Amino acid sequence: MTKSPVLILGARSDIGLAVAHAYAAQGHPVHLAARNAGSLETRKTDLELRHSVPVTLHEFDALELEDHERFADALPELPGIAVSAIGFMGEQGESENSPAAAVQVLRSNFEGPASILAVLASRFEQRGSGTLVGISSVAGDRGRATNYVYGSAKAGFTAFLSGLRNRLARKGVHVVTVLPGFVATQMTEGMDLPEKLTAQPEEVARAITDATAKQKSVVYVRPVWRLIMLIIRNIPEGVFKKMSI
Amino acid sequence: MRGLSGWGNYPVSQAQLLAPRSEAELKRLITESPSVIARGNGRAYGDSAVGVPTTLHMRHFNKMISFDATTGLLVAEGGVLLGDVISAFLPRGWFPAVVPGTKFVTLGGAIAADVHGKNHHKDGSFRSCLDWVEVMGPDGTVRRCSARENSELFNWTAGGMGLTGVILRAAIRLRRVPSAWIRQQTTPAANLDAAIEIFERSADATYSVAWIDCLAGGDKLGRSLVMLGEHAGLQDLSYAQAAQPFAIPRASRRTVPPVFPSFALNRFSVRAFNAAYYWAGARKAGRQITGYDSFFFPLDALLGWNRIYGRKGFAQFQCVLPLDSARAGLRALLKAISAAGQGSFLAVLKRLGPQDSPFSFPMEGYTLALDFPVNRRSLQLMQDLDRITIAHGGRFYLAKDSRMSRDTLRAADPRAAEYAGMRQMSGLHPSFQSAQSQRLSL
Numbered sequence: 202m203t204k205s206p207v208l209i210l211g212a213r214s215d216i217g218l219a220v221a222h223a224y225a226a227q228g229h230p231v232h233l234a235a236r237n238a239g240s241l242e243t244r245k246t247d248l249e250l251r252h253s254v255p256v257t258l259h260e261f262d263a264l265e266l267e268d269h270e271r272f273a274d275a276l277p278e279l280p281g282i283a284v285s286a287i288g289f290m291g292e293q294g295e296s297e298n299s300p301a302a303a304v305q306v307l308r309s310n311f312e313g314p315a316s317i318l319a320v321l322a323s324r325f326e327q328r329g330s331g332t333l334v335g336i337s338s339v340a341g342d343r344g345r346a347t348n349y350v351y352g353s354a355k356a357g358f359t360a361f362l363s364g365l366r367n368r369l370a371r372k373g374v375h376v377v378t379v380l381p382g383f384v385a386t387q388m389t390e391g392m393d394l395p396e397k398l399t400a401q402p403e404e405v406a407r408a409i410t411d412a413t414a415k416q417k418s419v420v421y422v423r424p425v426w427r428l429i430m431l432i433i434r435n436i437p438e439g440v441f442k443k444m445s446i
Numbered sequence: 447m448r449g450l451s452g453w454g455n456y457p458v459s460q461a462q463l464l465a466p467r468s469e470a471e472l473k474r475l476i477t478e479s480p481s482v483i484a485r486g487n488g489r490a491y492g493d494s495a496v497g498v499p500t501t502l503h504m505r506h507f508n509k510m511i512s513f514d515a516t517t518g519l520l521v522a523e524g525g526v527l528l529g530d531v532i533s534a535f536l537p538r539g540w541f542p543a544v545v546p547g548t549k550f551v552t553l554g555g556a557i558a559a560d561v562h563g564k565n566h567h568k569d570g571s572f573r574s575c576l577d578w579v580e581v582m583g584p585d586g587t588v589r590r591c592s593a594r595e596n597s598e599l600f601n602w603t604a605g606g607m608g609l610t611g612v613i614l615r616a617a618i619r620l621r622r623v624p625s626a627w628i629r630q631q632t633t634p635a636a637n638l639d640a641a642i643e644i645f646e647r648s649a650d651a652t653y654s655v656a657w658i659d660c661l662a663g664g665d666k667l668g669r670s671l672v673m674l675g676e677h678a679g680l681q682d683l684s685y686a687q688a689a690q691p692f693a694i695p696r697a698s699r700r701t702v703p704p705v706f707p708s709f710a711l712n713r714f715s716v717r718a719f720n721a722a723y724y725w726a727g728a729r730k731a732g733r734q735i736t737g738y739d740s741f742f743f744p745l746d747a748l749l750g751w752n753r754i755y756g757r758k759g760f761a762q763f764q765c766v767l768p769l770d771s772a773r774a775g776l777r778a779l780l781k782a783i784s785a786a787g788q789g790s791f792l793a794v795l796k797r798l799g800p801q802d803s804p805f806s807f808p809m810e811g812y813t814l815a816l817d818f819p820v821n822r823r824s825l826q827l828m829q830d831l832d833r834i835t836i837a838h839g840g841r842f843y844l845a846k847d848s849r850m851s852r853d854t855l856r857a858a859d860p861r862a863a864e865y866a867g868m869r870q871m872s873g874l875h876p877s878f879q880s881a882q883s884q885r886l887s888l
């Protein structure tokens with residue numbers, strides 16, 4: 202049986218690549234979509250050599266919203282699974298001082314991913330099958346002083362995925378929200394992350410392939426984050442205001 | 447800065463771990479840092495992949511570049527794991543020509559240590575399957591070297607413990623195998639003489655290794671289980687196995703608790719373990735078809751087993767003794783170990799074949815490897831073992847070393863001074879240094 206192709210949006214990211222490897226290892230053909238896709242040629246060869254699956258490269262910019270329909274049309278086939286690993290953390294300080302920088306973070310984490318998933322969603326809906334995976338963040342569970350611009354964009358994206366899931370549930374299309382906590386990636390390199398709470402990109406990838414196979418809806422990559430965020434969400438605002446976490 | 451060590455968790459040095467993502471970044475780090483050392487997957491036991499202070503983690507250089515399905519030549523980056531090579535190519539009928547006892551090593555690490563496998567007596571060390579290597583030198587220039595081209599750099603790089611530069615890419619030859627199964631023959635040997643006799647009789651076997659009970663003394667000294675292996679052909683397999691010769695049921699993975707209680711590890715438990723292992727093996731003696739994983743990499747199924755030795759870590763002693771003094775030397779080593787009562791869960795004996803590369807560990811003879819939890823008594827014992835080895839003309843494996851002195855190395859291996867001299871002359875010394883190379887003045 203041939204497996205359905207998987208589209209990875211934001212394929213240059215460590216998580217995107219790890220997800221590509223995880224699906225390719227299961228025999229899925231992979232479409233890698235990213236800006237400057239040509240530079241992923243060596244990644245394509247690596248994936249093909251390791252897993253003996255066809256891999257294609259697609260030029261894609263999450264912020265070029267007008268181009269998203271055309272991008273979807275140009276895919277060699279409508280994928281069975283699409284994973285959005287698009288994201289950009291930015292610097293909170295910069296986001297506070299420069300509206301342009303903040304908008305960049307908001308657009309990269311919410312507008313862009315939501316737009317492309319919306320485009321794919323209607324096609325999946327028409328076909329009556331498929332899985333959409335959105336990688337959001339526990340940072341979206343409650344805004345914190347240290348990264349609320351990024352967090353609020355992720356909160357928006359989480360809500361978007363939840364609504365999409367609700368809408369498509371009866372149409373045969375499944376939507377997965379993935380909430381990684383800390384992940385050791387290029388984005389977080391140099392940050393002092395607590396080792397016990399930090400996942401590797403491969404772990405996120407495994408959580409995603411598992412979640413699609415088992416049709417899970419919302420997955421925390423490390424289960425302990427569900428508890429941590431439950432606590433953080435329930436701290437009364439009056440107390441939260443005085444905390445620095 | 448952080449505490450960094452090798453697989454034995456001993457010694458721990460303060461080091462800075464950087465993980466460059468591109469050749470340009472790598473070049474910048476090499477040229478701007480006072481000194482660096484490459485780190486693969488940290489499976490060397492001691493401090494050979496610990497920089498002072500700069501350590502370059504090579505895990506981002508992990509792409510496979512090309513594969514020629516007619517010759518089995520694989521080109522890949524230095525950070526690719528042998529385990530990845532196996533997962534990618536064993537299903538297509540190819541296996542690395544040489545593998546060490548764990549598949550969680552990188553190509554760079556396998557080349558830098560010039561690792562040997564259970565087939566060294568037949569096929570030589572890792573360099574025998576290397577077509578070429580690309581190394582980034584002190585000025586950031588990448589040079590391709592092979593037995594023909596830049597052969598001096600090639601010769602010192604294979605077995606050079608990362609001290610000739612950073613291995614970026616390599617071309618390795620894989621071998622065709624008929625299945626993912628091994629036809630294994632286990633023979634109990636009542637003592638050292640019996641074990642050696644089996645090895646000498648089995649020169650034709652592709653793979654051979656002995657697990658040795660190093661606590662047995664008297665006329666049981668050197669009591670062991672000798673295991674021979676061949677890649678199983680379809681005719682060796684059951685109907686179900688032969689139908690899918692490369693599909694092996696996945697062995698279950700177990701993880702050792704973060705820190706194993708140290709009371710569980712004492713001379714009595716080790717003695718009991720060794721005796722039980724011997725008798726269990728002796729009962730199972732004979733022919734068996736086993737998966738490649740359990741034949742080559744039995745320890746890999748137990749993730750994090752290095753932690754059973756507790757917080758202080760452990761050290762491995764591995765030497766090789768030349769053929770003509772091997773019997774006497776091994777006897778002396780085993781006597782010292784058995785008398786000290788400092789047993790080891792893992793004591794391995796292997797027959798090595800000839801090897802004439804400038805700085806690689808193997809030589810024709812017998813190699814003995816054992817683990818000891820680090821403590822004052824075992825460190826003392828290992829120094830005694832050093833002396834016995836030197837007295838019998840043997841030498842030591844740097845990939846396992848974490849404690850030797852500069853003088854011990856010099857006394858055992860005249861090539862060390864030559865290597866250090868070459869490094870000084872060619873300007874490699876200031877740029878590439880590890881905690882180990884400083885300890886040993888390489």
Ligand SMILES: Cc1cc2nc3c(=O)[nH]c(=O)nc-3n(C[C@H](O)[C@H](O)[C@H](O)COP(=O)(O)OP(=O)(O)OC[C@H]3O[C@@H](n4cnc5c(N)ncnc54)[C@H](O)[C@@H]3O)c2cc1C
Nearest residue numbers: 486487488489490546547552554555558561562607608613
């Ligand atoms: C359970 C177990 C069994 C083993 N069995 C065997 C065996 O049977 N035979 C055997 O020969 N060895 C054996 N070893 C040792 C192991 O094969 C070597 O230590 C190997 O070098 C580890 O590779 P690594 O990628 O983890 O390298 P590391 O441990 O990270 O580094 C080892 C050395 O390689 C250098 N190095 C790593 N990457 C590069 C690079 N890209 N460029 C330049 N230098 C580099 C480092 O500087 C260092 O000197 C065993 C180890 C374990 C833990």
